[in-house]
Amino acid sequence: MPYLSLYRKYRSQNFDEIVGQEHVTTTLRNAIERGRIAHAYLFSGPRGTGKTSAARIMAKCINCESGPTPTPCNTCPVCTAITKDKLFDVIEIDAASNRGIDDVRDLKEKVRVPPSQARRKVYIIDEVHMLTREAFNALLKTLEEPPGHVLFIMATTEPQKLPPTILSRCQRFDFRRLTDAEIAGHIRSLCSREGYSIDDGATDLIVKSADGSMRDSISILDQLVSFSDGAITAADATLMFGLVEKSEIITFMEAVFSADAQQAFELFQKFFDAGKSFSLFLRLIMELLRDIYLMRQGLNPPRDSYADAERDTLRARARALPRPTLVALMDEVARVEDRIRWEVYPRIILEILIIKMIDLAAGVDDADAARPAPAKSKAAAKPRPAPAAPEPEPANQPAPPDQEPAQANAEPAPEPDPEDPPEEKDPAQDGGFDAAWKSILQSIRKKNLPRYLVFADAAAHMPDENTIVLSYAPENRFKKESAQEKNYADLLRQAASEKFGRELRILFRIDRGGDDETPPHEAEERAVEPEPQPEEPEAQNLSLFEQINETFPNNKELS
Missing domain, CATH: 1.20.272.10 (Zinc Finger, Delta Prime; domain 3)
Incomplete structure (x- = not known):
C-alpha cells in the first residue's frame, strides 16, 4: 500500500475535528439540524485553515445514509466513498485549471442530471476566484436558481476578487487564521498518535514556519519525521529547513x-x-x-x-x-x-x-540626516564682530545746513544683520559638481530608496549654473521615463534646490554615445522646472499642436 502523507491521513472527517473554526462549524451544524441548508455556500480564508475539508464534511452530512445529520457516520458506503474521493455525485473542481466559459457551460449541462448514488449532488469549486469574468456571468443563473438536487460549495483565499453578483447569491463563511497555540496543540497530538516525540523548540519552529496554516505545519512535521530517528528536536528543524533560532x-x-x-x-x-x-x-x-x-x-x-x-x-x-x-x-x-x-x-x-x-x-534620524544643514550654521561657527556703538547725539539738534547735501549724497552704511548667514560658495564650484551630485543622491536615498535607484543609474553633469542634465544609457530608457514622472522629478528638484540654494532646471536625455552634443533630431530631453504661473503669456499663446508637444515630449517614439 502506498504511503499516505500525514495531512491526508489525519484530514478532518467531521466538524468536531476541524481546529479553530467553531464559528463556522456551529452554524453549519445548526443549519443541518433545522433543515435550513442553503443552495450555495462560499468558504473564504487563508490557505490550510479547513475550507475544503469543511466542504467535504458538509457533503457527508447531507448524503449520509443516516442523515441529513450534523455528525456523519463515516462508515456507510456514501461516507466511505466521499472519504476516498470516489463518489460520482460529489464533484470537486479546480477553478484554476477549469476557469473558462466552456468549462462552466459543461458544468451547467451536468447540473441537470440527478444524482445516481447520493441524496444530492455537491459541487465543490476550489479557488473560485480564478474563474474568468465570462465564466462568472455564465454561472450566475445556475447559482441563483439551481435544481433542488444540487448544492454548490465554493472555496477561495481571495474573496475580494469575486463579483458582487456572485457574493450576493451565497452564504459566506470566513475561516480565520489559526493561532500558534492551536497549531502547536494539534502537532503534539499528531506526534502522540504516531508514536513520535517532539520538543518545544521544534514545535515553536514548525508553528512559526507554518504562518497560521495547519496543512503547512503538518507537511513540515511529515518531513521532520522522515529526517529524524523518532525524536524530533529543534536542531533537526533548524538543520533541515534553514530555520532561525x-x-x-x-x-x-x-x-x-x-x-x-x-x-x-x-x-x-x-x-x-x-x-x-x-x-x-x-x-x-x-x-x-x-x-x-x-x-x-x-x-x-x-x-x-x-x-x-x-x-x-x-x-x-x-x-x-x-x-x-x-x-x-x-x-x-x-x-x-x-x-x-x-x-x-x-x-x-x-x-x-x-x-x-x-x-x-544609535539615534540617527533619517529625516534629520536627509535635511541639509541650515545656512546659518557657518555663521554660528564664525560670528561676525559686533559693530561699534554709535556716539550719542544731542536730542532735537538740527543738522547744519552745509552738511545736508553731503548727507543726502552719501550712501548709508549697511547695518550688519546678525541673523543673516555669510555668503556661501556654490556647491558646484566648491568641491566640484560630482561631490554635490553624490550629496543629492544620498539625500534622496535616505528619503526614498526606489527613487534613488532610478536616479543613481544616470550620468549627471551641469552645463551651466542653473541646469542639471541626467543622461541615461539606451538600455535604461525605462528608468529615464520613470525619472521624468512628476513625483520622481519633484523629489530630485527639491534635493537639488536644498543643495544649491536655488531653483534649478532638470533635463533628462538618452545618451547614444559619441559626441557630448546630441543632434536636435535625436535629442530626448525633458526639462523639469517649477510649474509656470497661469499669467505667463507665452504658455497661453501656444497653439494646440505646440501644447500637445509640450505635454508629450517623447511622442515621436510612437512612430
Missing part, C-alpha cells in the same frame, strides 16, 4: 543595538551561508522588537519562551531604548518584510535594513 536573533539584535556593524554583518553572513529563511528571519526580528516594546510598557510577551538570561537581557534593552526608536525599528522591518518577497536580490535589501536599524538604534 530565537537565540541567534537575540545575538544579532544585540549587535545592532550596540552599533556593532561588523558583528551584525558577520552573523547575517552566517545566516545567508546556511540558507536561512529570510522571511522567517524578518518575522523573528519583528517579534523580538514587539516583545521588547511590551516589556518596556510593563507587559509580558504573548508567548514568553525566553531563558532567564535572555529575558534579563531584553528587559535591560527595553529600559535603555526609547519608545520612538522601537516604533521606528518595527516600522522599518515591517516595510522591508512587505516587499522582500518580490525582490530579485533580497540580500541587498536586508543589508540596507541592517544599516538603517543600526542608525535608528
